[in-house]
Amino acid sequence: MSDRTLRLIGAAVALAGVGVAGYLTWAHYSNATVVCVRGGGCETVQQSSYAEIAGVPVALLGLLSYSAVTALIASDSGNARLGAATLACIGVLFSGYLLVLQLFVIHALCIWCVANDVVIAPALALVTGLRLRGSPA
């Protein structure tokens, strides 16, 4: 797979992350307008004490991180690639932790969080990691 393709995939995945984290951030602050999809759980997760760190919504941290990764992918220097991969690495590790919390501590799964934890964060870590092999455009 060419570096250009990886870059496009990385950008698309990061933007998907911006979308999901943005939605969850909005849901966090608007509180009452969450749409419950079949399977429920989102509100339980959003209302849990783990939804915030020092008063900052975890979703907002995700939104800022994905926005930063998107900007770094757009910039695309050698250091930007390393920065994107580092942020993605933090993201995938923290997402894994959040998934464990949902499964074993909160006992509720939020489909938006799961999409992030299982698909978006690992995919972004993989793509940004693979791009470290090549040279910047």
Add this chain to the structure above:
Amino acid sequence: MRPTVQGRPTWLKMALALGIGVAAAAVLVIGSQVLRGTKSTPGVVPRPVVNLTGIPENGTVLGKPSAKVSLIEFADQQCPGCRYYTLNVFPILVNDFVRRGKVKMEYQGFPFIGPDSVKGLRFLLAAAKQNRLWQLQEALYRYQGRENSGWITDELVRTLAAKIPALDVGKLFADAGSTAITKEASGAEQKSGNEMSKYVDQLQTPTFLVKIDDQKPYYVNVAFDATAFRAALDDALKD
């Protein structure tokens, strides 16, 4: 440090970045355990947000039976979107449309979030037997707790029901525990889900259908605000 090849970061740089990444993730995890928030339940609204006195009620239907338009709501007592609609939009629609005899509202339970949803529906169906479903559902939304936290306690229901005029609390509990209502509430997810799936792809709450006279209902996909609902109902009343 070894120079980069074609801009590729050195192994040392990558190892350093990985270390920073792992350390930062560890800081986040520790921060999440030590500095986690204190959110627990949505805010309680102690007083009713709408006055339903004088509006006809018949089972799950609120409003004059002769009203031309029906607004059918599929809801779950644990759903925060339903709570938002009931506390912010429902009172306006009641005053503008239902009290004036233009629109009637029909409640359909879709208890899909968990055990508290089914329990809540049991009490609503029991209240419907005394034509007080709409008062009880409004009251429960005002005290909505975290999903599946066991917030719909007998004590909460008893307290709220006692404040609803002309609702016999003893009968409410007896009916809520009856075999017929228990069966109806347990089967409501399947039944309402089948009904909703005729109109929408994604089963969610709240979902609204509009029915004009005896015509086939149609799905109303609008934002949860009074302006959007007013427009949808005005449109239906024009036909």
